[in-house]
Amino acid sequence: MIQTENLKKVYRTDEVETLALNGVHVEIDAGEFVSVMGPSGCGKSTLLNVLGLLDTPSEGRYAFDGQEVGDHSERQRAKLRKGNIGFVFQSFNLIDELTVYENVELPPLYLDIPSAERDERVEAALDRVQIAHRRDHFPQQLSGGQQQRVAVARAVVANPKLILADEPTGNLDSTNGAQVMELLSDLNEAGTTIVMVTHSPADAEYSARTIHLFDGKVVSENFIEQEYAAHPGA
Amino acid sequence: MLRNFLTVAVRNLRRNGGTTAINIFGLAVSLAVVLLVLLFVREQWRIDRFHSASDRIHRVTTLRMNDGAHFATAPTPLPTALRESAPGIDAATAVDQYGDTFVVRGDTSLGVEAMKVDASFWQVFDGFQLRAGSRERLLAQPHTAVVTLEMARRLFGTDNPVGRTFLHEGETEYTVTGVLAPPDGPTHVGGDVFLSLTDASSAGGDADAWGDVYSQWTYVRLAEGTSASDLEATAGILFERGAQPEDASDYQLSVQSLATLRFGPRLWNEIAGRLTLSGWTFWFIGGLAAVLLIAAGFNYVSLSVAQSLRRAREVGVRKTLGAQQSQLVGQFLGEAIVTALSASVVATMLLGGFVPLFNNLYLLDLLEIPPLDLNLLLDPAVIGLIALTGVVVGLLAGAYPAFVLSSYRPAQTLRAQGDSSRGGGSQRLRSALIAVQVAVTLFLVVTATTMLRQTWHMATADHQLRTDRVASVALQDVPYDTFRDAVDDLPSVQDVAAINNLMLGPSSYDTRYLRSSLVETPIKTVSFAVDTSFVAHMGLTLRASVSNWDRAYVQGDGVLLNQAAVEKLGFDSPSAALGAEITEDRSETSGVGRTVVGVVDNFEYTGTGEVYGGGLADPEGPMMLYANARHYKYALVRAGSDDLAVLRGDLKDAWTERFDTLHPFEFRYYDDIVRMRYGPLQDVAYLTGGVGLLTILIAALGLLSLATYQVQTRTKEIGVRKALGASVTDVVVHLSWPFAVLLVGTALVTTPIAWVVNHGWLQWMPDAVDVEGGIVVLCVGAVVGVCLVTIGMQTVRAARLDPATTLRDE
Known part of the structure; x- marks a missing residue:
């Protein structure tokens, strides 16, 4: 599903040039659950942004779902992203002015899904993360764990092929963190590909493979054989 | 999708109550002024539109060649000649404005506004409807008259007025043959009494009568397919043929459509007060309204861009979830339109207060312009106009913020909370907007003060003519x-x-x-x-x-x-x-x-x-x-x-x-x-001053909001500075300094311009005051002072906060 070759990302300001990704080769198959780890500033989030088509690489190749996307325009990337990729962020990134239901409703809205089907999907997504009883609440009225569950519901509501999670438990206590990881794990078991950036070795254990980044390069990959074996098609 | 936009728009506006209130208030004040101008222009626009094919009604006018003076009148025999021999003309009529005169019935003498018109008048101006009498050969007989319904009541009470008589100026007896219903709109050829004008028709062949170009107005209704230039050519030929050679070379006939009559330059011997407003009047009041609207629009742009840091995250999230830029532009424009429409509602209420003030203007009285009627606000067309104005203003004010906000890239906005990398450009923009607002305010205040001083000077001038008591x-x-x-x-x-x-x-x-x-x-x-x-x-x-x-x-x-x-x-x-x-x-x-x-x-x-x-x-x-x-x-x-x-x-x-x-x-x-000498200038001074005060208010509110916003985004910096030993004064000076530099810089640039412009227009006055440096400095000081106090209120409050609190908040 994801193939990158010699992926580089350079951030430039007037005086400083920062090499965030320095020749990353990654291959992730459909149905995999992959963690990306590494110290702060090693390029984890940048890699996730490039993989999620939120940002463009400065150099190198990136193929998503068999399609070369490295030189796609913003409009093309937005179109591809829509419905194919779901996001979960450390800071939840729910829109404060919208209720739980309305936040989850956004992706199908942007996909122009008719209202009856949209309603069904939103209800199903809310049920799946067990937050349906809070559907009319605003984000500020929820706990961190609840907010992240809403974010997960929003990420899955459009049935994306890939979910990108950027430190999804970073702002949660261990109980809530574990709940969110269970959710992601369940989603992966149901067939969704997940790429997760994390600092937590415990969270990384939920994934079948962990990519270690350092200074913008992949330094090692660990497989959890048992998990990997459970998904031979990956 | 639309519902979602609206929900977010309304919730966002509610959440930022202070900013929303400032935006709505500023826009409402300026919209109220714009609406007032639009209503006024609309009334002018409606003049004589109630006649069928009013676009085919034209007036023949006369240019005096030696001095270029343009007269609204035309040679006396022209209407008859046009009727008799010109092709492509439905009707041509002669109008002789009698002006203020009086009629007598029994013992009562009534002051009236009278017009003398011939029988063709009712074909050219066919929108006038009769309440009694017959249109057939109306006013064709000598000494017949048409009176308005109100005049009929005043003269004859409840009796049927048709066939009854009155004495014009106590001498000539006229028989009423028609009663006019109130017209369906404003007219420039109205009056209380229309007297038959029958003696002109005999003058067709008299060369001397052709030389009389100052007495009567000629109106023509062209047939379909005939152009104004056709009429001009025909009238010119008839004039050359009929007039003495010296008259034919002294004068040239010209043709005016009703449209240019309504908004065109004012001609000599104009027929009635309602057309005495020349085009520049509309430019002037329209310009003042535009200045206010731009000031309020700037606030909207400036405050929206200031909030952009907070909104950036929302943009990032929406884009991540699949929103296209066009959809986000739509969303932000929607918010602007909701704000502007709310402002329209408030503006309509404010208009209720503005209209009486406007109607009190001496100029309207002097030029016999009918006052604006507040009932206009119930007219569906006016309500539509108000709503349309709101939408247009929303689109104009919201366009820039919408494109700026919607262009944010999700990866950048989501990378870090409170990333201010976007601040530089918009900071410059906000500064520029404030500078323009303050400059306009300074200019208006200095100008209004100068005008008022000139007015006062004229009102109290010693003309060496004792007119007291x-x-x-x-x-x-x-x-x-x-x-x-x-x-x-x-x-x-x-x-x-x-x-x-x-x-x-x-x-x-x-x-x-x-x-x-x-x-x-x-x-x-x-x-x-x-x-x-x-x-x-x-x-x-x-x-x-x-x-x-x-x-x-x-x-x-x-x-x-x-x-x-x-x-x-x-x-x-x-x-x-x-x-x-x-x-x-x-x-x-x-x-x-x-x-x-x-x-x-x-x-x-x-x-x-x-x-x-x-x-x-x-x-x-x-x-x-x-x-x-x-x-x-x-x-x-x-x-x-x-x-x-x-x-x-x-x-x-x-x-x-x-x-x-x-x-x-x-x-x-x-x-x-x-x-009459100083009243019109006094009105202009009041209008300019009023707009000047409103722009100060709008600019100050905008500054207040920006200062608040800036202080909020810099609480951490303030905390750190205080923790490192800065005093309250140090912090206040530090925070206010950029604003002060901007304000003083703007004042330094604007003041000489205001001085030069005011000095310039004063040269046109025969007995002019000087633009006093001291008073200009005082005005500038007052405006800059108001702005600095506004900023100071916010910065002092922020500087007093305990650093422990601000640093913990961060």
Whole structure:
């Protein structure tokens, strides 16, 4: 599903040039659950942004779902992203002015899904993360764990092929963190590909493979054989 | 999707209550002014639109070739000639405005506005509907009349007016043949009474009548397919064929559509008050409204961009979830439109307060413009106009923020919370917007102050003509001597004098040509017929006079000259002119002999026209006073006490009881006449000043909001600075400094411009004040002061916060 070759990302300001990704080769198959780890500033989030088509690489190749996307325009990337990729962020990134239901409703809205089907999907997504009883609440009225569950519901509501999670438990206590990881794990078991950036070795254990980044390069990959074996098609 | 946009829009506006209130208030104030202007323009636009094919109604006008003066009238025989021989014309009518006159029925005498029109009038202006009578050959018979419904009631009560008669000016009997329903819109050819104009038709072949280009207005309804230039060509040919050769070369006919009549330049001898507003008036008031709207729009842009950091995250999330830029543009524009529409609602309420203020303007009164009717606000077309204005303003104000906000890239906005990498550009933009607002405010305040000073100067100017406690009474058919004898003994009357044209008021003068043996060319002189008591009564200084000058003045051919005339006629001194024989005539050839019996100091007599640069007389030019009882049109009565109301009452009683006249009593305070000189400028000053105050308010609110926002985003910095030892003053100075530099810089650039512009327009005034440096500095100081205090309130509050709190908040 994801193939990158010699992926580089350079951030430039007037005086400083920062090499965030320095020749990353990654291959992730459909149905995999992959963690990306590494110290702060090693390029984890940048890699996730490039993989999620939120940002463009400065150099190198990136193929998503068999399609070369490295030189796609913003409009093309937005179109591809829509419905194919779901996001979960450390800071939840729910829109404060919208209720739980309305936040989850956004992706199908942007996909122009008719209202009856949209309603069904939103209800199903809310049920799946067990937050349906809070559907009319605003984000500020929820706990961190609840907010992240809403974010997960929003990420899955459009049935994306890939979910990108950027430190999804970073702002949660261990109980809530574990709940969110269970959710992601369940989603992966149901067939969704997940790429997760994390600092937590415990969270990384939920994934079948962990990519270690350092200074913008992949330094090692660990497989959890048992998990990997459970998904031979990956 | 739309529902989602609206939900977010409303919730966002509610969440940022303060900013929303400032935006709505600023937009509402300016929208109210814009709406007022639109209503006013709409009323002007509606003039005579209720006739069918009003776009085919044209007026033939006359250009005087030697001085380029453009007259609204046309040769008297033209309508008949057009009807008889011109192709492509549905109807052509002659209109003769009678103006203020009076009609008599039994014992009652009523002041009315009368028009004389021929029978074709009803074909050209076919929107006038009859309540009684028949359109067939209406006003075709001599001495027939059409009256308005209201006039019919006043004249005949509830009786059927058709077939009844009244006396015009107490002399000519007219029979009512039609009663006019109230017209469906404003008209410039309206009146209370329409009298038949039947004598013009016989004048078609008279070459001299073709030379009379100043008496009648000609309106034509063109047939479909005929253009205005066709009419112009035809009228030109008819004029050349009919008129004397010298007239045909002196004048040129031209054609005006109703559209250019409504908003075009004001012509000489315009038919009625409703068309006396020239195009520049609309540009001026429209310009003021636009300035306000731009100021409020700037606030919207500035505050929206200031909030962009917070909104950036939302944009990032929405884009991540699949939103296209166009959808986000739609969302932000939607918010702007919701804000502007809310502002429209508030503006409509404010308009209720503005309309009476506007209607109070002296100018409207002076130009006989009907007041705006508040019921207009219930008209669906007006409601639509208000809503449309709201949407347009929303789109204009929201466009820039919408494109800026929607262009954020999700990866950047989501990378870090509170990333201010976007701040640089928008900070410059916000500074520029504030600078423009403050500059406009400074300019308006300085200009309004200068105008008010000039107004005050004009209102209190010493014209060397004593008009205090003086009122004028139009003599009409009452001989002056009779009037004077009847009122002289009244206890409320101190003195009485007579004159033919009112000085200092409307610019109407008689001119004469004077010659002396000392100069070769005759000098053009303004002349007034006044009685002997005028000199003392109005406080003129008699510089030199022959003995018993008053007897020679009244009985013989004696005249009084002003010093300017004495000089122009070649005399060395006032006394040298005494007893000199001079020649006077209306034209430059031949004349009658006159003797100079006295010389008065120059004094100001010129009217409004000269004050505003459009007059015909030279304010410092030669002037002559002569006696002629038959010329006196006004008695000037000075009251014995300050209570002029008593004077008015006494004179009115005397008028109705002692004189055998049917004319209504016409009384004016001289102060009202003099007010015509400065009243219009005073209105302009009030309008400019009012808009100036509103722009200060809008700019200050915008600054307040920006300062609040800036302080909020810099709480951490403030905390750190204080933790490192900065005092409250240090922090306040640090935070206010950029604003202060901006404000002072703007003032330094704007002040000279304001000075130059104001100095410039003052040059057009005959008696102008100077632009006082001290007052300009005071105005600038006040505006900059208001802005600095506004900013200071926020920065002081922020600087006082305990650093522990601010750092913990971060």
